[in-house]
Amino acid sequence: xxxxxxxxxxxxxxxxxxxxxxxxxxxxxxxxxxxxxxxxxxxxxxxxxxxxxxxxxxxxxxxxxxxxxxxxxxxxxxxxxxxxxxxxxxxxxxxxxxxxxxxxxxxxxxxxxxxxxxxxxxxxxxxxxxxxxxxxxxxxxxxxxxxxxxxxxxxxxxxxxxxxxxxxxxxxxxxxxxxxxxxxxxxxxxxxxxxx
Amino acid sequence: xxxxxxxxxxxxxxxxxxxxxxxxxxxxxxxxxxxxxxxxxxxxxxxxxxxxxxxxxxxxxxxxxxxxxxxxxxxxxxxxxxxxxxxxxxxxxxxxxxxxxxxxxxxxxxxxxxxxxxxxxxxxxxxxxxxxxxxxxxxxxxxxxxxxxxxxxxxxxxxxxxxxxxxxxxxxxxxxxxxxxxxxxxxxxxxxxxxx
Numbered sequence: 001x002x003x004x005x006x007x008x009x010x011x012x013x014x015x016x017x018x019x020x021x022x023x024x025x026x027x028x029x030x031x032x033x034x035x036x037x038x039x040x041x042x043x044x045x046x047x048x049x050x051x052x053x054x055x056x057x058x059x060x061x062x063x064x065x066x067x068x069x070x071x072x073x074x075x076x077x078x079x080x081x082x083x084x085x086x087x088x089x090x091x092x093x094x095x096x097x098x099x100x101x102x103x104x105x106x107x108x109x110x111x112x113x114x115x116x117x118x119x120x121x122x123x124x125x126x127x128x129x130x131x132x133x134x135x136x137x138x139x140x141x142x143x144x145x146x147x148x149x150x151x152x153x154x155x156x157x158x159x160x161x162x163x164x165x166x167x168x169x170x171x172x173x174x175x176x177x178x179x180x181x182x183x184x185x186x187x188x189x190x191x192x193x194x195x196x
Numbered sequence: 197x198x199x200x201x202x203x204x205x206x207x208x209x210x211x212x213x214x215x216x217x218x219x220x221x222x223x224x225x226x227x228x229x230x231x232x233x234x235x236x237x238x239x240x241x242x243x244x245x246x247x248x249x250x251x252x253x254x255x256x257x258x259x260x261x262x263x264x265x266x267x268x269x270x271x272x273x274x275x276x277x278x279x280x281x282x283x284x285x286x287x288x289x290x291x292x293x294x295x296x297x298x299x300x301x302x303x304x305x306x307x308x309x310x311x312x313x314x315x316x317x318x319x320x321x322x323x324x325x326x327x328x329x330x331x332x333x334x335x336x337x338x339x340x341x342x343x344x345x346x347x348x349x350x351x352x353x354x355x356x357x358x359x360x361x362x363x364x365x366x367x368x369x370x371x372x373x374x375x376x377x378x379x380x381x382x383x384x385x386x387x388x389x390x391x392x
Contacts (some may be wrong), residue, residue, distance in 0.1 A: 121321040124323070128323075157346060185342050190387060
């Protein structure tokens with residue numbers, strides 16, 4: 001035993017859970033860091049060890065989320081086409097998300113975000129950053145710049161389309177299944193191009 | 197003549213020009229509404245008649261910009277495919293943007309925005325709102341929901357890809373030409389899908 005540091009397993013998970021509960025019950029603006037810490041059973045100091053402010057709690061896990069897309073691209077065999085790399089990234093991320101967060105929790109988080117312009121702005125930037133991370137991974141895999149840029153956007157478009165359908169009220173369909181449907185639809189859509 | 201109201205033509209244009217100049221010269225944070233009004237040769241009261249704050253000046257004209265996409269879709273003949281509607285919207289908006297704002301002004305605005313996380317967030321939300329407006333116009337034109345959603349994202353992806361290449365240092369290529377190239381690349385990319 002060295003010192004008095006109390007390490008409590010799962011405090012970030014409890015903080016995230018507490019924050020979403022309180023934002024849903026009392027609204028985002030009315031909820032304080034003190035409220036979140038109390039509900040999670042930790043001190044405010046512990047809160048600030050993990051997050052800069054209450055907004056950050058809603059955007060925790062972005063690194064891991066992004067890594068699930070990027071890692072799938074990095075692990076693919078050399079010579080894999082851009083579209084197949086996109087499909088691999090989407091499969092990996094959708095599987096990971098579905099396992100890590102339940103649909104109900106994703107729904108609650110999304111409802112908090114869509115109710116606030118400032119949170120929506122943050123969410124959109126998060127998706128834009130994700131698109132550029134995917135673009136970077138595709139470039140590193142040898143995909144030319146313009147194609148990598150467009151494929152990065154495509155991955156985020158297919159992901160967020162599938163995600164929004166997954167958390168729509170009453171939906172019971174699987175996220176991976178919805179993602180396959182969206183990707184196939186996009187391929188069909190883009191394939192119908194005629195003359196510019 | 198009725199009363200003392202001084203109507204000065206082009207005050208919004210001068211305010212936008214003044215704001216971008218000052219943001220570029222002194223930085224966004226160091227520039228005040230008073231500075232912008234003074235440079236534009238108007239009162240602060242005139243500033244606030246047009247804009248809620250200094251951030252809004254950077255995002256002026258979004259309605260017209262969005263209308264150039266949406267109007268092109270609404271005006272297309274019935275039965276036009278989703279991809280052809282997307283191409284029409286992109287052509288109309290790129291022509292309009294290139295005529296309304298010079299490349300140098302677009303470059304200066306973009307540099308101010310990319311230097312600030314909060315402005316980037318606002319810009320990304322603007323693009324997300326644009327994507328959903330395009331989706332709405334496509335739905336109104338009879339395109340099914342899933343396809344309209346993906347095509348809305350596709351339009352914004354192609355537009356912003358072309359736009360960023362247009363304002364890149366040293367570029368002299370036409371925005372419409374860059375947009376055609378990006379759309380053709382995306383069609384080729386998405387057409388290479390194999391099995392999911």
